[in-house]
Amino acid sequence: MTVELIVQQVINALSRGSLYALLALGLAMVYSVLGLMNFAYGELVTVTGYTMWFLMVRGISFPVAAVIGIVAATVVSLLTELTAFHPLRRASFAAILFSSFAVSVIIQNLIRQLISPRPRGIRIPAALDEVVRLGPFYIGVLSLVTFALSLAVMILLVAFLQRSRWGIALRAAAADFEVARLVGVRANRIIALSFVISGLLAGIGGVLWVSRIGGMTPSMGLTPVLRSFIAVVIGGLGTLRGAVVGGFVLAFLEVALHVLLPSWARPFIDALSLVVVVVILYISPEGLIRKEVEA
Amino acid sequence: MKVTVGWSHRRLADAVRAWLSLSILLALVCGTVPIWGNEYLMDTVTTFLIVSAMVVAWQTFMGNSGIVSFGHVAFFAVGAYLSAILTIPPEIKEVALPSLPPMFQQVQLGSIATVIAAATAGGVVAVAIGLAFTRMEGNAMGIATFALLVMMYSLILNWESVTRGGRGIYAVPCNVTLTSALIALVVVAGVALLFKASPTGLRLQASRDDPLAAQALGVHLMAVRLAGWVLSAIIMAAGGSLWAQTVLAFGPSSFYFRDTFNMLAMLIIGGQASVTGAVAGCALVTVISELFRYPERGMTIGFIQIPELPGLVHLVIALLIMGTLILRPSGLLGSRELTFPAWQWLRTLKKRRLI
Amino acid sequence: MLEVQSLTAGYGSVDVLHQISLHVDAGEIVAVLGANGAGKSTLLRTLVGLLHPRLGSVRFEGQGIDREPPENILRRGVALVPEGRRIFVGLTVLENLLMGAYLEPRRAVIEERCSDIYKRFPVLEERRHQLGETLSGGEQQQLAIARALMSQPRMLLLDEPSLGLAPGLVHTVMGLLRDLREDGLTVLLVEQNVQEALKVADRVYVMASGTIQIEGDAAELRAGGLELERAYLGGVA
Numbered sequence: 092m093t094v095e096l097i098v099q100q101v102i103n104a105l106s107r108g109s110l111y112a113l114l115a116l117g118l119a120m121v122y123s124v125l126g127l128m129n130f131a132y133g134e135l136v137t138v139t140g141y142t143m144w145f146l147m148v149r150g151i152s153f154p155v156a157a158v159i160g161i162v163a164a165t166v167v168s169l170l171t172e173l174t175a176f177h178p179l180r181r182a183s184f185a186a187i188l189f190s191s192f193a194v195s196v197i198i199q200n201l202i203r204q205l206i207s208p209r210p211r212g213i214r215i216p217a218a219l220d221e222v223v224r225l226g227p228f229y230i231g232v233l234s235l236v237t238f239a240l241s242l243a244v245m246i247l248l249v250a251f252l253q254r255s256r257w258g259i260a261l262r263a264a265a266a267d268f269e270v271a272r273l274v275g276v277r278a279n280r281i282i283a284l285s286f287v288i289s290g291l292l293a294g295i296g297g298v299l300w301v302s303r304i305g306g307m308t309p310s311m312g313l314t315p316v317l318r319s320f321i322a323v324v325i326g327g328l329g330t331l332r333g334a335v336v337g338g339f340v341l342a343f344l345e346v347a348l349h350v351l352l353p354s355w356a357r358p359f360i361d362a363l364s365l366v367v368v369v370v371i372l373y374i375s376p377e378g379l380i381r382k383e384v385e386a
Numbered sequence: 387m388k389v390t391v392g393w394s395h396r397r398l399a400d401a402v403r404a405w406l407s408l409s410i411l412l413a414l415v416c417g418t419v420p421i422w423g424n425e426y427l428m429d430t431v432t433t434f435l436i437v438s439a440m441v442v443a444w445q446t447f448m449g450n451s452g453i454v455s456f457g458h459v460a461f462f463a464v465g466a467y468l469s470a471i472l473t474i475p476p477e478i479k480e481v482a483l484p485s486l487p488p489m490f491q492q493v494q495l496g497s498i499a500t501v502i503a504a505a506t507a508g509g510v511v512a513v514a515i516g517l518a519f520t521r522m523e524g525n526a527m528g529i530a531t532f533a534l535l536v537m538m539y540s541l542i543l544n545w546e547s548v549t550r551g552g553r554g555i556y557a558v559p560c561n562v563t564l565t566s567a568l569i570a571l572v573v574v575a576g577v578a579l580l581f582k583a584s585p586t587g588l589r590l591q592a593s594r595d596d597p598l599a600a601q602a603l604g605v606h607l608m609a610v611r612l613a614g615w616v617l618s619a620i621i622m623a624a625g626g627s628l629w630a631q632t633v634l635a636f637g638p639s640s641f642y643f644r645d646t647f648n649m650l651a652m653l654i655i656g657g658q659a660s661v662t663g664a665v666a667g668c669a670l671v672t673v674i675s676e677l678f679r680y681p682e683r684g685m686t687i688g689f690i691q692i693p694e695l696p697g698l699v700h701l702v703i704a705l706l707i708m709g710t711l712i713l714r715p716s717g718l719l720g721s722r723e724l725t726f727p728a729w730q731w732l733r734t735l736k737k738r739r740l741i
Numbered sequence: 742m743l744e745v746q747s748l749t750a751g752y753g754s755v756d757v758l759h760q761i762s763l764h765v766d767a768g769e770i771v772a773v774l775g776a777n778g779a780g781k782s783t784l785l786r787t788l789v790g791l792l793h794p795r796l797g798s799v800r801f802e803g804q805g806i807d808r809e810p811p812e813n814i815l816r817r818g819v820a821l822v823p824e825g826r827r828i829f830v831g832l833t834v835l836e837n838l839l840m841g842a843y844l845e846p847r848r849a850v851i852e853e854r855c856s857d858i859y860k861r862f863p864v865l866e867e868r869r870h871q872l873g874e875t876l877s878g879g880e881q882q883q884l885a886i887a888r889a890l891m892s893q894p895r896m897l898l899l900d901e902p903s904l905g906l907a908p909g910l911v912h913t914v915m916g917l918l919r920d921l922r923e924d925g926l927t928v929l930l931v932e933q934n935v936q937e938a939l940k941v942a943d944r945v946y947v948m949a950s951g952t953i954q955i956e957g958d959a960a961e962l963r964a965g966g967l968e969l970e971r972a973y974l975g976g977v978a
Contacts, residue, residue, distance in 0.1 A: 183452075184454075193651075313643070369533050373518055
């Protein structure tokens with residue numbers, strides 16, 4: 092195990108971690124305000140991907156398609172709140188969980204029906220495909236862009252949350268929804284805002300994700316939502332900060348296990364990280380699951 | 387203050403009545419099936435009966451405890467794969483599963499022994515997992531079952547020596563008939579209804595409706611949840627065993643999100659708190675799936691050409707779930723069980739001392 | 742200013758408040774006393790819109806507010822200081838105050854209100870960049886009240902402000918309420934601490950089992966001891 096190998100893997104993990112952190116933030120955003128673990132979140136990535144494919148196949152350039160893809164994810168995210176989650180605001184925890192499951196199936200199958208049921212590939216711009224050499228290390232341009240873009244978005248988000256009136260209101264709502272209403276924060280608007288931000292993050296993460304894989308399938312949404320879910324739990328208690336930490340920890344864990352484990356054990360990495368999740372849920376049940384939100 | 391709950395004559399009578407009503411109804415419906423002479427119909431109904439049994443198993447835990455479980459297909463998988471290993475002829479196992487331990491390699495059991503073995507295995511796994519899970523707070527346990535789902539799938543997919551991974555397992559002998567499936571469902575329904583009326587079941591329902599109050603009355607949350615969890619797992623695994631012996635070939639994809647989603651849909655739409663609801667939900671979803679299967683593949687009705695509509699069945703089911711959750715959250719039957727008006731009528735006659 | 746008529750409210754199918762009628766006139770401090778479980782918190786939650794009454798009406802300055810959500814009721818000028826302080830975790834003292842003034846979009850106005858608050862609560866100015874949860878119990882109570890005052894309400898509702906506070910701090914809080922009354926604020930106070938509440942209130946209601954048992958001037962009740970005790974604990978017939 093050379094130093095070079097370690098550094099190379101650290102670079103990989105950082106890039107992967109930043110993407111996970113970005114996606115996990117989107118999931119945690121809704122969770123922190125509503126207490127809802129949104130299974131349909133992964134489908135937003137699928138929406139981004141297929142929107143991009145749809146446009147690019149008709150001659151639209153990658154950057155434009157990417158922006159429209161992000162908008163699509165944001166719109167769909169808001170729509171799921173308005174049509175599915177809003178009517179169920181007073182429902183039980185289990186009912187809301189089911190509904191996010193159902194919503195994810197609906198979105199997936201609508202994509203199958205309206206856009207394409209088949210796996211598709213997209214071609215990312217040649218510039219992103221390049222590999223840069225830094226001394227003895229190779230870094231893909233896409234990895235660099237992923238890291239830089241994710242970091243930039245996270246910094247912007249932090250600024251929004253710390254400085255702007257709505258950002259502070261969002262944090263207040265996440266801290267204590269009821270009291271936020273007592274100081275005049277409109278419940279529905281702040282929830283809608285959290286879904287919009289969630290969709291935005293999923294969209295940006297989706298562009299990066301799809302670029303990384305080079306393609307998409309209608310059921311691809313499972314992996315990002317699973318990773319985000321694990322990151323949010325590992326990072327601790329569904330807080331926004333925790334989501335970011337969890338994303339990086341998960342990435343490092345995955346990369347480390349991938350390198351250290353013999354090849355027959357590698358497919359079990361997923362199962363292993365879930366065992367960690369169960370253990371955490373076992374140890375700190377109170378903190379993770381919040382009380383129902385009264386609206 | 388501890389309140390002791392015992393068997394109540396009335397609850398038991400209600401349970402028996404419900405069981406008889408359901409069994410007679412099922413027997414009548416299934417009795418007509420062979421008349422049609424359609425093999426596809428017979429297979430569909432047989433599968434329906436077995437899946438119903440599994441949904442009832444699921445109901446036994448979820449309906450009584452109020453805790454959502456996303457991971458029950460794990461027990462389904464345990465039952466199915468174990469049964470496959472136990473019933474596939476040794477000659478085929480030599481080729482298909484060469485690295486099985488010799489004890490499993492050479493054995494070939496009949497269907498009843500296999501079902502019992504599967505049920506036992508399901509129970510053992512459930513106890514092991516349940517001891518950890520039931521200690522968690524209700525909502526946390528729900529999320530943990532989601533992890534169970536993914537873990538079990540990952541295990542099945544990768545434990546090639548036992549499951550043949552993604553290639554799937556085949557050559558399971560067909561040991562299950564329409565009649566045996568019917569009997570199985572009737573038995574399962576009886577057990578479920580009995581549990582629902584039993585003192586343990588009642589305590590579990592109390593923990594569902596108000597965990598704090600239940601604890602104050604001496605209900606041991608972990609114990610009753612574990613009881614429900616293990617019982618439902620045993621039935622689920624038994625159902626999986628029967629399923630394997632009907633379907634004859636299957637792969638890991640049958641134990642993942644799609645089937646979890648389908649069975650949960652049946653449970654939610656039919657009514658979580660009702661055994662009859664579980665069966666009714668299964669029937670409804672099965673009928674809808676069959677109905678929409680044709681347009682999904684694309685067809686022509688007279689002049690109208692319907693194009694291929696992939697995923698239509700799932701879309702419709704998901705919309706049904708959303709509709710149920712928003713408009714009628716307790717499902718079609720809520721917590722009511724089936725009783726024929728005849729019973730009420732008999733009761734009234736008895737009251738008026740006419741008979 | 743506030744008129745409550747035959748208010749009946751509760752959770753699910755269980756009513757906690759039964760036909761409550763009371764009123765608060767402008768510029769007075771009214772205390773609602775009662776033991777745990779008497780329904781005092783439920784009363785405040787219903788008044789502020791977190792709970793909708795099944796029957797009865799609530800009128801503030803002549804307008805019905807019983808079907809309004811809390812966001813709207815605040816806009817009419819009624820602010821609640823909830824039980825247990827409930828300051829925003831993860832937000833600084835300043836951010837908590839800013840949230841209190843959420844309805845006010847003008848920076849300058851907010852800053853002015855902040856400096857007024859700082860004059861009244863100097864310790865909050867000291868700690869303005871500290872996270873709210875790092876403050877002591879007494880300081881948090883001050884922050885909770887300050888936050889409510891940031892919206893410049895015409896009426897302040899307080900849910901057991903003395904809970905968990907050392908006696909000295911309770912004095913301070915009560916003194917604060919007296920000062921606020923001097924400045925023209927109307928106060929409805931829910932309390933378990935009978936002594937302190939009687940010292941600061943103008944009028945008093947005593948609740949038990951979801952109904953009003955006694956209504957009267959604080960001065961009279963201070964003198965009358967025994968009846969108050971009975972009502973407080975179990976209700977007069």
